[in-house]
Amino acid sequence: MKGVRWSLWVLAAFFALLGLFALQLSRPKDDTVQSTMIGQPMPQFALPAAIAQRPGLTSSDLADGTPHLLNVFASWCIPCAAEAPQLAELERQGAPIVAVAVRDRPEELAAFFARYGNPFSRIGADNVRTVQLLIGSSGVPETFVVDGKGVIRHQHIGEIRPEDVPDLMARLQEARG
Amino acid sequence: MKRLLALLVALAVPAAAQDTLPPAPYAYRQLDDPKLEAKAEALMETLRCLTCQSQSIADSDASMAGDMRSEIRTRIAAGEKPEHIRQWLIGRYGDYISYQPRVTRVTWPLFAIPIALLLIGLAIVGRRLRRRA
Numbered sequence: 384m385k386g387v388r389w390s391l392w393v394l395a396a397f398f399a400l401l402g403l404f405a406l407q408l409s410r411p412k413d414d415t416v417q418s419t420m421i422g423q424p425m426p427q428f429a430l431p432a433a434i435a436q437r438p439g440l441t442s443s444d445l446a447d448g449t450p451h452l453l454n455v456f457a458s459w460c461i462p463c464a465a466e467a468p469q470l471a472e473l474e475r476q477g478a479p480i481v482a483v484a485v486r487d488r489p490e491e492l493a494a495f496f497a498r499y500g501n502p503f504s505r506i507g508a509d510n511v512r513t514v515q516l517l518i519g520s521s522g523v524p525e526t527f528v529v530d531g532k533g534v535i536r537h538q539h540i541g542e543i544r545p546e547d548v549p550d551l552m553a554r555l556q557e558a559r560g
Numbered sequence: 561m562k563r564l565l566a567l568l569v570a571l572a573v574p575a576a577a578q579d580t581l582p583p584a585p586y587a588y589r590q591l592d593d594p595k596l597e598a599k600a601e602a603l604m605e606t607l608r609c610l611t612c613q614s615q616s617i618a619d620s621d622a623s624m625a626g627d628m629r630s631e632i633r634t635r636i637a638a639g640e641k642p643e644h645i646r647q648w649l650i651g652r653y654g655d656y657i658s659y660q661p662r663v664t665r666v667t668w669p670l671f672a673i674p675i676a677l678l679l680i681g682l683a684i685v686g687r688r689l690r691r692r693a
Contacts, residue, residue, distance in 0.1 A: 416610055419654045459579050486579035486623060511584040512627040519652035521610035522624070 415540045418519030418527075425533045426517040430507025433484040434492050440481055440507030446533025450558035452478050452551065453527040454503065455515060457485040458495035460523040466542035467499035473548060474502035478555055481505040483514050485523050526551065530558035579623055586633035587626030593637075600633045603642040606659045607632075607649065616659065 420426075425442045432439040445451055454470060456463040474480055482503040484492060492506070509515060518527065518535065528537035528551065537554045539547065591597040604618035609625040617625040617632075635645050649657050655664065663671055 414613060416653055416656055418652065419650075420652055457579060486581045488580065491580070510581055511630060512624060513631075515624075516628065516631060516649075516652065521653065 416519075416521040417540070418521075418535070418538045420519045420535050421538060423535055425529055425535055428507075428514050428517055430483065430509055430514060433482075433487060433506040433508035434489050434496075437501075437503060437506045440483060440505045442533060444481065444505060445529045446531070448531040449479055450528065450530045450536075450555050452480045452555065453529050454480055454482045455485060455509075455518075455520050455523055455525045455527070456482055457487050457523045458491045459487070460485075462542035463524045464495070464499055466524055466544075467502075469543040469545060469548055470502045471500050472545075473543075473551060476548075476552055478552065479504060481507075483507050483509045485509050485512060485515060528554045528558055583623065583626045584630030586630035588629075589633075591633050591637055596636050597633075599642055600629075600636040603636070603645060604629055604632055607646070608657050608659060610653065610657065 425445050427442045429441040430439050445453065452473065470480060480502050482505070484506050487508065487510075507514065515521075520527075520538075522540075524542055526539040526543060527535055528539075530536050536558045539551065543551065591600060601618060605616050607617045607628065609615045609617045609620040609622055609628075611622045611624045612620050615625075617628045619625075632645055636642065646658055646660070655662060661667065661670075
């Protein structure tokens with residue numbers, strides 16, 4: 384009698400494990416590494432200008448009272464070109480956008496902007512990924528919502544698709560309050 | 561021919577998605593002090609490369625891994641403790657960046673279950689032995 388009860392427990396445990404496997408296997412794989420800096424103030428940094436036509440970017444530019452979108456991008460990054468129309472649309476809707484250019488050259492950036500437009504008011508040159516490491520960004524492109532006090536409020540990983548534009552505008556609006 | 565073309569396209573895209581700047585100062589250069597270099601090396605072997613997720617940054621040629629190596633060697637040379645640097649990175653990327661297992665609210669069963677199973681096993685064996693005696 385006691386033996387039967389034992390084996391029932393073992394069987395139940397086995398099926399519970401099977402259920403756990405089934406659940407985990409049915410979940411889509413998620414390779415993105417989320418920044419754990421959300422809700423934290425922007426670490427201090429000062430990046431020199433990436434191109435002559437726009438000033439560089441410092442952390443205090445992001446704490447000037449207005450919320451910003453901070454786009455981490457590079458001219459050599461293909462999805463960054465794909466999200467250019469969406470950044471242009473965000474700018475058209477009034478979003479202040481600043482950028483960190485990762486490991487880039489002024490002449491290549493100039494060619495990139497000539498082709499895809501330049502929605503950025505400031506562009507800092509992050510040549511050894513100092514700022515990327517500071518804010519927990521693991522690739523390009525990524526877009527951060529930073530509120531007027533300089534607190535990181537949201538991270539969008541990967542290119543901005545047309546359907547992401549309203550969400551980013553809403554988060555920017557939220558950061559205003 | 562088609563297959564060859566597909567292969568070429570597959571190879572061409574990652575090649576184009578590379579920056580052209582020279583690597584960071586300490587990405588491929590060891591520290592002059594072998595003791596400090598050993599410390600940096602030991603830390604780099606237990607940190608995950610974020611753009612090539614199954615490699616450590618010591619193993620990877622991704623430019624992001626190079627930048628991270630340079631950052632770590634610079635900090636070690638400045639006298640920072642390896643564990644402090646690890647904590648700094650975990651503070652930005654979460655536990656995922658570190659290959660060193662840690663007991664946390666989520667991972668404690670991994671450490672507790674083997675001990676529990678061992679205790680259960682010992683209890684069963686103990687009971688059987690006593691019954692036989």
